[in-house]
Amino acid sequence: MKNNGPALSVLMQRLSALPDDFLSPLRGAEKKPLPNEIDVCAVVSDLIFDTGGDYPGFAQMQKFYPDPQSANMNYLRIVLLICYIYRDPAFDLSSLNAGKIMTFLKSSRLEELAKLIDFLDFITDSERREELSRLALFGASLLPPGENETIFQDRLTTLDSIERHKIIEKTRAAQIRAQELRDELARQAAYEAASKMSRE
Amino acid sequence: MSIQEITQRIPLFKKEWTPTLKRLAEHEHAPRWNALCGDRLTQEDLNFVENFHNNLNQRKGSYSYPDHTILKWITDLKNQSWWFENALKGILLEKEFFLIPFMSREDLQTSLVKIVPHSLPLTNIIVNPTSGTTGQPILCPSHPKSQGCYDPLIQFALSKNGLSHTFSYPDMAAIQLCAQQQTITYYTVHSYLKGAGFAKINLNNPADWKTPESPALFIEDMAPIFLSGDPFSFYQAILKKIPYQPQALLSTALTLDGFLYEAIKKYYSCPIINFYSLNETGPLGYSCPHDPTALHLLPTDIFIETITEDGHPQQEDLPGEIVVTGGRNPFLPLLRYRTGDFAILDKTPCSCGDPQPKLKNLQARKPVFFLDSQNNLINPIDISRILKDYPVAFHQMIQSKNKSCLLYLHFFYPLSSSIQEEIKNKVSALFQHTISLELAEKNFLPGEKFLPYINELNFKEYLSP
Numbered sequence: 160m161k162n163n164g165p166a167l168s169v170l171m172q173r174l175s176a177l178p179d180d181f182l183s184p185l186r187g188a189e190k191k192p193l194p195n196e197i198d199v200c201a202v203v204s205d206l207i208f209d210t211g212g213d214y215p216g217f218a219q220m221q222k223f224y225p226d227p228q229s230a231n232m233n234y235l236r237i238v239l240l241i242c243y244i245y246r247d248p249a250f251d252l253s254s255l256n257a258g259k260i261m262t263f264l265k266s267s268r269l270e271e272l273a274k275l276i277d278f279l280d281f282i283t284d285s286e287r288r289e290e291l292s293r294l295a296l297f298g299a300s301l302l303p304p305g306e307n308e309t310i311f312q313d314r315l316t317t318l319d320s321i322e323r324h325k326i327i328e329k330t331r332a333a334q335i336r337a338q339e340l341r342d343e344l345a346r347q348a349a350y351e352a353a354s355k356m357s358r359e
Numbered sequence: 360m361s362i363q364e365i366t367q368r369i370p371l372f373k374k375e376w377t378p379t380l381k382r383l384a385e386h387e388h389a390p391r392w393n394a395l396c397g398d399r400l401t402q403e404d405l406n407f408v409e410n411f412h413n414n415l416n417q418r419k420g421s422y423s424y425p426d427h428t429i430l431k432w433i434t435d436l437k438n439q440s441w442w443f444e445n446a447l448k449g450i451l452l453e454k455e456f457f458l459i460p461f462m463s464r465e466d467l468q469t470s471l472v473k474i475v476p477h478s479l480p481l482t483n484i485i486v487n488p489t490s491g492t493t494g495q496p497i498l499c500p501s502h503p504k505s506q507g508c509y510d511p512l513i514q515f516a517l518s519k520n521g522l523s524h525t526f527s528y529p530d531m532a533a534i535q536l537c538a539q540q541q542t543i544t545y546y547t548v549h550s551y552l553k554g555a556g557f558a559k560i561n562l563n564n565p566a567d568w569k570t571p572e573s574p575a576l577f578i579e580d581m582a583p584i585f586l587s588g589d590p591f592s593f594y595q596a597i598l599k600k601i602p603y604q605p606q607a608l609l610s611t612a613l614t615l616d617g618f619l620y621e622a623i624k625k626y627y628s629c630p631i632i633n634f635y636s637l638n639e640t641g642p643l644g645y646s647c648p649h650d651p652t653a654l655h656l657l658p659t660d661i662f663i664e665t666i667t668e669d670g671h672p673q674q675e676d677l678p679g680e681i682v683v684t685g686g687r688n689p690f691l692p693l694l695r696y697r698t699g700d701f702a703i704l705d706k707t708p709c710s711c712g713d714p715q716p717k718l719k720n721l722q723a724r725k726p727v728f729f730l731d732s733q734n735n736l737i738n739p740i741d742i743s744r745i746l747k748d749y750p751v752a753f754h755q756m757i758q759s760k761n762k763s764c765l766l767y768l769h770f771f772y773p774l775s776s777s778i779q780e781e782i783k784n785k786v787s788a789l790f791q792h793t794i795s796l797e798l799a800e801k802n803f804l805p806g807e808k809f810l811p812y813i814n815e816l817n818f819k820e821y822l823s824p
Contacts, residue, residue, distance in 0.1 A: 184454035187671075227695070228670040230460035233449025277448045333441065337472040343481040344498050352485040353399045353506040354547045356513055356533050356557055356587050357611040359487075359638040 160308055164301030165249030170292035173247050174240065177282050181243060185225045185235055199223045199235045202242050203264060210245075212257025222265055234270050236278035237291070241269075244295040255299050263298030275326060290318040360384070360395055368397025369550060371405060376528050376554035383546035383558055386580065388573040390560050394543035399485070399503035400550050407504045408551050411687060412511035414659050420714035422706050425456055425662040429685050432660075436692050439476040442466075446694055457664075457672055461682065462696040467497045467639060475500060475690050484690055487638050499638045500690035508687055509642060510551045512657055513609060513634070516645030517585065519655075519713065520630040522607045524584055528554030531581045533609070535559040536588035538595035540741040540789060556581070562595045563738070575601040585609055587634075590619045591728060591738055597626045609634050635723060637698060639691065640683050644718050649710050653717040654702075661685035663716070665704045666697075678703050678720055727812040729758050732793035739812040742766075745785045750774065753803035756786075757813045763795035769803045 186196040200220045208214050225232055241264065245255070263269070272294075281291040293315045296303060302311050360380065365372050383389060400408065419426065425433075430452055436443040446460050466474070485506065487499045514526070526532045528548070532555035537544075539561060546558040558581070561567055562574055578586075578601060586593075587609040608627055611634040615623070624631060635644035635654050643663070644654030656663055665679030666672060673679025681698045702718035709717060729737040739756070746754055746768075753769040766786060768779075779798055787796045803809065 182451060184451055185458070187458065225455075225458045226670070227458050227460050230446065231449075232455065232458050236449040273448065274445070329441075332477070333472060336477050339481065340472050340475060340500075343484055344486055344500060347484055347486040348498060350485075352396075352487050352501065353503045354396045354545070354549065354557060355506050355509040356535060356549075357509060357609060357634055357636055357642065358535065358537075358587075358589065359611065359636050 160297075160300045160302050160311070162302045162304070162307070164296045164299070164303050165247060167289060167292050167296075167303045169249050170244050170247060170295065171285070171288040173244060174282055174288045174291065177240070177243065181239060185232065187225050197239065199225075199239060202239060203261075206242050206245055206252075207257045207261055209252045210255040210257040210260055211253060212261065215261065219261075231270075231273075233278055234273035237269055237273050237281065238264050240278060240281055240291060241295050241298065244292060245299070250299075259300055260298060266298075268294075275322060286318055286321065290315070290322075293318070364395055365397070368395060368399060369548060370397075370399065370401050371550040372397075372548070373528075373554060376548045379529055379531070379548055379554065379556040380546065383556060383581070386577060388569055388577040388580070389546075390544050390567040390573070390577070392544055392546060393567075394545040396543070396545040396559075397547050398507055398549050398551070399483075400507050401503075404502075404504035404507055405550055407687075408507040408511060411508045411660075412514075415511055415515050417659055418714045419659055420708075422662075422716050425684060428660070429662045430456075432685060432692075433694065436476065436694075439478065440474060440692060441477060442470065442473040443692070443694060445473070459695050461670065462694050464497065464639070464697070464699060467499070467691075471498075471500070474692065476692070479689060481690075497639070501688050502690055505641060505686070505688040507551055508658075510549060512642040512645075513587075516632050516634060516642075516657060517607055517609070519645065519711070520607065520632045520648045522585065522630065524606070526552040526555040526584070528556075530555040531583045532557050533585050533587050534578055534581060534583040536586055536592040536596055537561045538563040538588075538592040538736070539738045539744075540564065541744065542740075558583075562592060562599060562601075574599065575603065578603045587611060590615045590623065591736065593623050593627075594619055595736065597622060605629055607632060611636055635718070635721065637700075639696065640686060640693060640698070641688065643681075643683065644721075647709060647711050647713070647717060650717075653705065653709075653719045654721060655709070655711075655713045655717050656715040658686075659715070660687055661693075663704065663718075664695075665702065673704070675704060675706060678722065681718065727810075727814050729756070729764065729790070729812075729814060730762060730816060731790040732762065733791075735791075737789050741789050742786055742812070745782065745789075749778070749782055753801075753809075753811075755801070755803070755809055755811055755813070758794075758816060760815050762816070764790075764797070766796060766798050767801040767803075768798060769801055 183195050183197050186198045200223045203223050204214050204220065223235060223238065225235060276287060280287040302308065433443065433452060437447050450459055483502055485501050485503060487501050532549065532552055537559065540563060542561050544559055544561050544567060548554045548556050560574065568574060583605055585607040586605045590610055593608060593610065604627060607629050608631045610631060615633050633646035633651065633654060634642060636642040642657050645657050647653045647655050662684045664672060664682045666682055667679055678701045681700045681702055683693050683696045683698060686693050701722040703720050705717040705719050727739055731737060742756060750771040751768050752771050755767040756764060758764045783796060783798050
């Protein structure tokens with residue numbers, strides 16, 4: 160990783176000042192685009208082109224279409240936020256590697272992140288802003304000033320761990336609740352339900 | 360029932376309703392009652408049901424996007440249900456409702472804990488297992504107040520089809536006809552209907568009845584205002600020549616059309632109301648009085664849409680899978696729940712005056728019955744009931760044109776041949792051991808769509824009232 164990335168504070172500030180336009184609806188695949196919709200494919204394509212790559216073909220961009228069957232809306236919103244980060248003037252787009260950026264945007268790491276954290280948290284929560292800013296730098300193989308790889312990775316892991324700890328707590332709560340629900344359903348299954356005049 | 364049993368099951372019971380219960384319990388030709396049941400409504404629940412009834416008359420005409428009440432309901436659940444929290448990540452609800460991921464029948468089986476609001480106390484939870492006749496059985500949690508809402512929904516459907524009656528004691532509101540080898544039978548009164556009586560009886564279990572004539576005599580004497588049941592049970596009533604003519608028939612559980620509809624219409628001179636309802640969703644539709652083949656959306660607290668195979672909104676003139684959001688069951692909030700049923704969603708104005716959209720060409724749960732060698736009808740509910748006691752993940756029964764049956768079973772874990780033989784014997788006994796029945800193991804894929812019951816026989820050739 161190269162040690163000439165933008166300062167984290169700049170990127171975090173950028174996130175906290177996200178324009179309202181980025182909270183517009185996303186354009187669906189089979190719809191005609193409406194004026195106030197964001198086309199994630201177009202945003203990604205433009206970034207790839209501006210970082211020296213070719214405009215990606217349709218097959219490469221399939222992942223960036225909203226699809227209720229794959230529940231990818233949060234992932235797409237996070238991709239948009241990362242593209243927005245890369246558009247900060249502190250980045251020299253011509254020095255970014257288009258291939259690495261595309262690989263990062265399509266990575267399972269972002270998909271997994273999207274399953275855990277609502278994209279709005281990356282705007283409103285300072286630790287989440289730091290996490291996403293660091294991930295954007297990681298995706299471009301850059302380090303912020305004053306950090307080496309070890310320090311950078313340690314901090315990223317810590318931020319990740321805080322979130323994972325919350326997930327573990329939530330999972331424990333879910334397991335307790337699941338047992339409670341199973342027990343109560345099993346108990347109630349032995350009794351008659353309430354009377355109703357129709358059947359299904 | 361003792362007074363304790365009564366008040367436990369009918370908390371708002373009034374002493375003056377006792378004669379109805381006594382009459383049902385002690386009637387000379389009453390069936391052998393094998394269960395106790397009541398509405399379980401508290402005063403708070405009854406207030407909820409009455410408020411629900413008031414909202415039923417506020418019919419909604421505009422249906423391109425969920426209205427603010429549904430959107431608020433969804434937003435509120437984001438903090439209460441893990442399912443809603445996950446599904447709504449990244450979604451701007453005011454504009455992106457149609458991009459919310461779907462909930463499926465499989466999710467109810469495997470992810471119920473995520474759907475049920477995580478901090479909701481589980482007291483008053485009741486369980487309605489699905490029959491397993493159209494998919495694998497699910498334990499649907501419910502609440503007395505959401506069950507209580509069936510009454511105003513039914514009353515609305517009846518009134519739209521010409522039966523406007525204010526039910527109260529000493530009316531016998533309805534008798535529900537069942538035709539299975541075995542099912543629960545009970546009598547009760549409904550608090551919302553001010554003490555009007557209700558009973559569920561089984562026509563197909565001779566052991567339930569004093570004499571073969573008892574079902575007809577009991578129904579005649581109780582004189583229910585309407586009869587409810589499924590097409591199969593109405594047909595059994597015709598075969599048994601039960602002469603009673605109610606003021607309406609409420610046909611539920613299965614699509615009533617074609618040969619069965621014509622047979623039932625010929626026998627009964629009253630309105631026949633098709634009532635589309637699922638265990639998971641509650642009542643969804645009732646047949647339009649001007650076009651009985653179409654079903655108006657019944658409740659006002661749900662949003663219904665139809666989708667293509669790949670999950671996009673379907674065009675209005677094409678059939679799509681019915682997807683439901685909303686409802687009044689606090690234990691099972693539905694968010695874009697794919698029902699597995701298909702219809703054309705017709706939003707055009709209707710001559711009957713109900714502005715709510717209609718479901719046309721509904722491809723829901725068609726009646727599938729089986730025949731033994733004597734052409735006696737076998738209800739698939741009885742097969743599901745047997746299989747529920749075994750570790751069967753999926754099943755499919757096919758009766759071919761020569762009446763032989765093949766029962767495919769997918770077990771959760773390997774079963775010994777003696778247990779499999781036991782299953783075979785029990786199912787064969789439904790047919791009086793008069794048809795050939797083979798069992799075969801088969802691996803069904805989770806999420807695979809298939810019909811659990813298929814019959815290749817042409818019923819018209821075998822049946823006539």
